[in-house]
Amino acid sequence: MVLDQASDEALIAAIQGRDVVALELLYERHRVLAYSLALRSLASESDAEDVVQEAFLNVWRAALTYRPERSTARSWILSIVHHRAIDKLRGRKSRVQPVALEEGMNVPDSADVWREVANNLNGEDVRLALQTLPVEQRQTIELAYFQGYTQTQISEMMDVPLGTVKGRMRIGLHKLKTLLEGSTQELAID
Amino acid sequence: MNDHDDLFSLDLGAYVLDALEPSERVSFESHLRNCAKCQAEVAELLPVVDLLPLAVDAVEPPQELKARLMSAIADDRSEKPALVPLTGGAPPRRSRPLLSRGEALLGLVAAVIIAALGIWNHQLQNQIDSQKQSIAYQQDVNRAILSGASVAQLAATSAGSAAQATMVQPKDGGSPYLLVGNLPAAPNNKVYELWYIRGATPHAVKVFHYSGSSPSIVPIAQPIASHTVAAITIEPGPQGSKAPTTKPIVAGKLNA
Incomplete structure (x- = not known):
């Protein structure tokens, strides 16, 4: 499959295989929403850039934890951006993502x-x-x-x-x- | 639904919006694990919350951000990057008896660069090992969650520390166990020691060793019971201590 025609979920599967091009494509697709969300929360361009970079780095590092049956790739990425932005706002270093606690729930x-x-x-x-x-x-x-x-x-x-x-x-x-x-x-x- | 459930269901909107105070969150999640009705409502409302980012006015990020990201990814890649040799081969030795001051300076600079590259390469390799461990560790944690176990993350207490630890209480009520990864190396004759804490009183739970090469599972005989916090310290080996003698390297709240 040609990567630039692949679904977001297929790109994440490729990222799990350490495919940098897939990560680049995923960034291209969601950069505007991710940055806009971070900017809206943080009201600082430099902080928003940091958060988006950290979020996509997190996507790269934790692609194996993505569960397509739980959420769309877009929701997953934006959820990471959102949590990082809020953590920055609240001055917290890190925390457990709520997603982890939903794993055992009935859907x-x-x-x-x-x-x-x-x-x-x-x-x-x-x-x-x-x-x-x-x-x-x-x-x-x-x-x-x-x-x-x-x-x-x-x-x-x-x-x-x-x-x-x-x-x-x-x-x-x-x-x-x-x-x-x-x-x-x-x-x-x- | 009884009064107890009603009380918790009031917090449901705040939970999915991540607007609970930490203590409220712990309490709500404890309830959520055993309340199918609240689980269903959370699952119903989370996708609504996921759509909120779409309401934001679109702003294009600066182009440099992509370059920065890809550079960070390159640093993070698990493949060992090929280091470009500084010269095509070993320089001819003593083609001239003495180096000029400029050549000597260049040589010094080259030596410093080579040393720095060596250190960087070593650090990179450590970073790669750490990343591999993190992935394996996370897979262990995910497996525990998928099995229905209750998990509590113990967070690193030092900024920049990659130490990871999670207390796992199996769903079937069996003995708890500890998952650890990327712990800092224990000095010679030292061991790791797990503590349960209730109030201000730590209780020694388990002395364990950790090779540092891969995530480890540490079986725990002592039930979590009513202890509210767990922590790991480095203590004198091989017996450990009766009370902690060092600052915890990780610590975190245990689920009620």
Whole structure:
């Protein structure tokens, strides 16, 4: 198979075999999203560059730990970028990736369906869905995900009870899921 | 769902957004291992969180970043790079009785470069060995996780240390064991010693040796029980110590 036509998952399999060209191609495909995500969280070009470099180095070193049945390659890479960015924000050296603790979990049958949903969505769909959420829910989710604040910190910043923050996160994510599923249904109708 | 479960399910959104405090996270994950309902909801919401990066405005990274990355990858490759010889062969000896000052200086520079390349090559080889060990170690950890075991990572306590250790409690309630990799070399007549800690009191658990060439599995007879922290120190051999005499090289919280 010609590498530049290979799927992300096939590229990661090639990286497991220490194929540098595969890593280069994977970087080319996801560099913009990875850098944009790091920059959004860190608000520093140099920090964002460091995080993206560390993340792809991690992909190179830990390609064997990628589990295609658990997530898409894009989600895996962006998850590494995100965790490294948040660690940098929080000043933490390292930590166990939450992915590791999900390994033993039961995955509902909807996982494949959602993979299909995710593949059909673009940035505009996600932005629109976020904008459709009640503003408090959107802000709470964004403060946690992009800025790395904990629920306790958000409770203090927004001056609302901790229970309210918990509810906004959980309900907001469920609403977001419903909205995004709706986006793909509209796409299917179109 | 009872009150206990309801209490934890409130934290579910914060968990998938990674917005729990460390202690809350440990507590939630402990609950999550045995709660199929929460596992299903986490699995339902994680893909939603995975889509959040798509909402970010696209910014092209600088082109130099790719060059930096590929350079770092080249340093990391497991193949031993061919070192380019500085000369095509051994220079003719004493073609002239004395070297000019410039030649002497060049010779000195060349000698320093050769020495530096030798050190770099040695460091590179060590780095490669360390990487191979990390991969093998991670495979062992993954196998443990896939078997349903409960794992707790012990983090290196020194910046720059590659030491890796994970406590594994098998799902079937069997004896725990320790996975170790890339531990720093123990000096002569010294051994590694594992400690369980509850409160401020360390309990000696196991003295072990580690060759340093590959990850090791260290069987542990003593159950984790209610101990909350595990740590490894280097102690006088062959018996080890009754109480730690050195700073831990790795330490970490044990799962409840």
